[in-house]
Amino acid sequence: MAEAILVPQVGQDLTEAKVVELHVKLGDQVKKGDLVAVVESEKASFEVEAFCEGTVISLPWQVGDTATVLEPLMHVGAPGETVAEAARSAAAEPAVVPAVAPAAQPEAAQVAQAEPLVAKVATGVVNAALRASPIARRVAAGQGLDLARIAGSGPKGAVVLKDVAALAVGGAPTTGGGALELRTLQAGQGTPVVFIHGFGADLSSWRPLVARIGLGSPMMALDLPGHGGSRGHGAADFAGLVGAVGQTLRGLQGSVHLVGHSLGAAVAVALTQRGDLDVRSLTLIAPAGLGASVDGAFVEGFLGAKSEAALAAWMRRLVSDPATLAPVLVRATLAAREDADLVPAQSRVARGVFEGSTQLFSAAAALRSYQGPCTVIAGRDDAIVPLREIEAALPGHVALHRLDRVGHLPQVEAADLVQTLIARTVRSAG
Known part of the structure; x- marks a missing residue:
């Protein structure tokens, strides 16, 4: 019977997660404990492991997609089984949310949940609506960079570390x-x-x-x-x-x-x-x-x-x-x-x-x-x-x-x- 591996909820109040890595493709065989994907919120990255064995029969999300949490990230079933059959199985029996291994825990999880996401930069501007990962905020502040002027590539447009690093070295000569x-x-x-x-x-x-x-x-x-x-x-x-x-x-x-x-x-x-x-x-x-x-x-x-x-x-x-x-x-x-x-x-x-x-x-x-x-x-x-x-x-x-x-x-x-x-x-x- 087909089972759905769900997009994990990677934060208490978060409803979306970006798919940053897929380690399987349609038709692949997986076993319990295999790393199948990595998803990322504005605060952390999480590894998703298979909790069952079988063949990957559905991959509704691709790398770079912003997926909805607690929706199927993929379906695992028998060779030749269809997504429709997987959906009927899911309706008959609640799907299991996979355990996720934290690849990058929030720097101070309790504080991050209690405080609004606020970026303070050298200009003194504070923007409570600005989304950025903790390390991106810290590095930007150390370099005197205005997060509001950085295009974010993370979930919901959040500024992540690579966005700050790209701006920090943007004026320097590179070989590539x-x-x-x-x-x-x-x-x-x-x-x-x-x-x-x-x-x-x-x-x-x-x-x-x-x-x-x-x-x-x-x-x-x-x-x-x-x-x-x-x-x-x-x-x-x-x-x-x-x-x-x-x-x-x-x-x-x-x-x-x-x-x-x-x-x-x-x-x-x-x-x-x-x-x-x-x-x-x-x-x-x-x-x-x-x-x-x-x-x-x-x-x-x-x-x-x-x-x-x-x-x-x-x-x-x-x-x-x-x-x-x-x-x-x-x-x-x-x-x-x-x-x-x-x-x-x-x-x-x-x-x-x-x-x-x-x-x-x-x-x-x-x-x-x-x-x-x-x-x-x-x-x-x-x-x-x-x-x-x-x-x-x-x-x-x-x-x-x-x-x-x-x-x-x-x-x-x-x-x-x-x-x-x-x-x-x-x-x-x-």
Whole structure:
């Protein structure tokens, strides 16, 4: 019998939520606990998990739509079942509202519910009707920006962080244009922890890890140029990636802790030499940029895969034990490629940073110069970036954790340990 997965109510008085990610498409098989979507209000983002097993037979909302809460986000039923049959089932039996995992809780939930949404900017103007997320208000105030003059892209036109960041860097020269997609995955107090994904991924890949780290700091993630919400950014070589990320993070106006994976780890290291960012700590997971080698066959095969079977075959090279590669990760990667611009954008980046099986960049000198707390986490079975080259490049003051039976995705294959090491590194910075 078909069941509806409803749009969750993401705030006490909110009736709408923006669909920002869909991890399934019509005909996909889902099982209980699979991440199927992410929805966003003006205050928080929430992950929606499947509470039942079956085939996706209806997707009334698409990414970018503003959906009505407690209405069906999708229907899950038997192969060949129709939406009309699902509707009859829903009328006969109340649908279950899915449990949602908070990806970015309000900064002060009780206060936010008690107080009207008010933006105060440097001009002294107060507009009680203006909609903006808490972090967008804080960053705008710190930069002296008038929220009333910023076009919002969030639900009901709310101003969100990427809108403020785009304005903050709008007058600066860029190699590709504009700010990168930057989201708050978990609100908190103090210095933000910013996560930078590796080649071929996007910021949503950090959500399962962030949800369990246990730090009270703000947790943020961005999409590299050519990836996710930043796929339209034109930066395509390593210097361009570093410049684009640096410009985006400069909008935060303050210190940051950086956590990077693979190519994102190399970008994180290079950011320490810009001179305009105070990087309090580095956690580098399977870092690129410390040696010359990369699995060029993987890069080519990954970009060329067009079916779920082919993509899964290449993505298994990322892990030591193929059983640890969740099918939902493969399906989500394939679903993202329904945007025809994504693979060409990633291919452009690949040509700028790799040549065959060679990395065209190095972050080794920057790592030697960095004197803050730094932890490197690498798998002994990494087939993408060889552990031996990472070991050879590390200066003595960097802590290296070599993980047995782990490949290029320690954050997936040894998630508990990686969470502990990130928290330890951040706390060690004081």
